[in-house]
Amino acid sequence: MTDKSTAKVFCATVMQTPAPNEVEVIKDALINVGADGVIISVTEPTAAPYRERMQAAREAGQLSVLAAGKYLLPGLIDLHIHAPQWPQLGKALHLPLYEWLEQETFPLEARYADTAFARTVYESLVSNLISNGTTTAVYFGSIHSEANKVLAETCLRHGQRALVGKVAMDHPEQCPDYYCDPSAETAIEQTAELITHVRALSGNDRQLVRPIITPRFIPSCSDALLEGLGELAASTDCHIQTHCSESDWEHNHVLARLGKTDTTALNDFGLLTRHTVLAHSNFITRDDFDIIAETRTGIAHCPLSNFHFANSIFPLRAALDKGLRVGLGTDISGGPSASMFDSCRYAITASLALEDGVNPSLTPEVRGLRGSRIDFRHAFWLATAGGGEVLDMPIGKIAPGFQFDAISVDAGADGSNITVWDGIDNGIDILQKIVFGATRTNISDVWIAGIKVGIH
Ligand SMILES: [Zn+2]
Numbered sequence: 001m002t003d004k005s006t007a008k009v010f011c012a013t014v015m016q017t018p019a020p021n022e023v024e025v026i027k028d029a030l031i032n033v034g035a036d037g038v039i040i041s042v043t044e045p046t047a048a049p050y051r052e053r054m055q056a057a058r059e060a061g062q063l064s065v066l067a068a069g070k071y072l073l074p075g076l077i078d079l080h081i082h083a084p085q086w087p088q089l090g091k092a093l094h095l096p097l098y099e100w101l102e103q104e105t106f107p108l109e110a111r112y113a114d115t116a117f118a119r120t121v122y123e124s125l126v127s128n129l130i131s132n133g134t135t136t137a138v139y140f141g142s143i144h145s146e147a148n149k150v151l152a153e154t155c156l157r158h159g160q161r162a163l164v165g166k167v168a169m170d171h172p173e174q175c176p177d178y179y180c181d182p183s184a185e186t187a188i189e190q191t192a193e194l195i196t197h198v199r200a201l202s203g204n205d206r207q208l209v210r211p212i213i214t215p216r217f218i219p220s221c222s223d224a225l226l227e228g229l230g231e232l233a234a235s236t237d238c239h240i241q242t243h244c245s246e247s248d249w250e251h252n253h254v255l256a257r258l259g260k261t262d263t264t265a266l267n268d269f270g271l272l273t274r275h276t277v278l279a280h281s282n283f284i285t286r287d288d289f290d291i292i293a294e295t296r297t298g299i300a301h302c303p304l305s306n307f308h309f310a311n312s313i314f315p316l317r318a319a320l321d322k323g324l325r326v327g328l329g330t331d332i333s334g335g336p337s338a339s340m341f342d343s344c345r346y347a348i349t350a351s352l353a354l355e356d357g358v359n360p361s362l363t364p365e366v367r368g369l370r371g372s373r374i375d376f377r378h379a380f381w382l383a384t385a386g387g388g389e390v391l392d393m394p395i396g397k398i399a400p401g402f403q404f405d406a407i408s409v410d411a412g413a414d415g416s417n418i419t420v421w422d423g424i425d426n427g428i429d430i431l432q433k434i435v436f437g438a439t440r441t442n443i444s445d446v447w448i449a450g451i452k453v454g455i456h
Pocket of ligand 1: 080082243279331334
């Protein structure tokens with residue numbers, strides 16, 4: 001990072017979705033950002049102080065004007081990433097979840113006992129995600145304390161807002177002996193140690209990188225571990241993440257072991273809070289919906305991963321209609337794409353498949369689930385403001401009081417698949433085209449906490 005924490009002013013056309021079905025386009029907005037990275041004001045050209053603020057910014061040498069054809073969007077928030085799985089992105093997707101874990105994923109994750117390997121992989125991962133416009137990343141690490149610290153330090157060095165968790169998994173029947181916490185006590189102690197370490201990291205005064213308590217999922221954790229992590233969450237006021245009712249196998253395994261759903265069990269262990277992120281939640285029941293709403297728990301919908309591993313499509317629209325907090329995740333590497341724009345597109349596609357159904361031998365009346373579809377507005381909201389609400393952090397909108405986490409999208413970049421037609425496309429059309437067509441080629445600049453971070 002070469003940029004500094006100074007006050008800045010941007011003049012740019014802002015495109016965002018402040019609510020799930022609302023698009024806001026502000027042409028030539030003036031965005032004043034404080035030295036602390038927080039947005040002070042967003043001024044429209046018709047507002048009285050516009051000229052005065054523009055002139056003051058120019059005189060102070062603080063003004064940056066985005067070139068024509070570039071648009072300022074909130075940064076993308078990826079709620080579900082398995083950092084150690086980065087080397088297997090795009091591999092082994094033909095296997096069912098259980099075999100994928102046993103044959104491919106656990107052996108790879110075990111390699112992070114080698115801290116030098118972790119350093120190489122995490123450097124690649126964090127810089128690639130930033131280049132894809134991911135300004136906030138929620139990471140599962142591995143079971144290894146040192147590698148997890150490397151991940152947190154790598155995020156901080158690159159300037160990426162992140163939550164980093166030590167994966168806790170101690171169940172001897174579900175974890176391989178070569179990749180298993182030796183006991184519940186050890187896993188809880190190491191989780192507590194990472195929380196303290198991350199919060200005290202040098203240069204992390206503003207908590208750009210935060211810890212997150214991370215039981216892998218109920219099958220791989222003993223009751224004692226889940227209970228201990230619930231107590232740790234209460235005493236440390238820390239975020240929590242885990243998987244919930246992801247696939248037929250996983251959902252039924254928990255029912256058979258505990259006689260209740262993932263959601264009920266996690267709640268009983270004290271793991272559902274305002275700061276919990278549940279990945280997937282595809283098979284949640286009506287009662288589970290109520291528990292998630294009451295506890296104000298968030299959900300990371302991972303549509304591409306779900307196509308591969310979940311045996312079903314998450315009832316996203318029903319969750320939104322019920323007022324649940326939902327955002328999007330890539331689920332690297334269960335989802336073989338690092339792009340949150342891809343996540344948006346798959347969320348839309350998945351919702352259409354759920355709405356219409358996919359089995360042509362059924363009649364239209366019984367083929368799908370009516371009222372399930374979303375469109376580009378919901379999808380982009382999920383990837384930005386929705387993700388911010390899940391995390392209970394002021395991110396995902398370009399608005400006063402929010403962090404200046406933003407991306408510049410250059411529709412006319414070399415190799416761009418987006419074509420904007422003068423006289424035909426208005427601002428809302430352009431945002432649609434960005435959601436459906438943007439690749440990392442289009443991301444020309446990324447700012448996190450008001451600081452321009454490096455992309456390649
Ligand atoms: Zn996952």
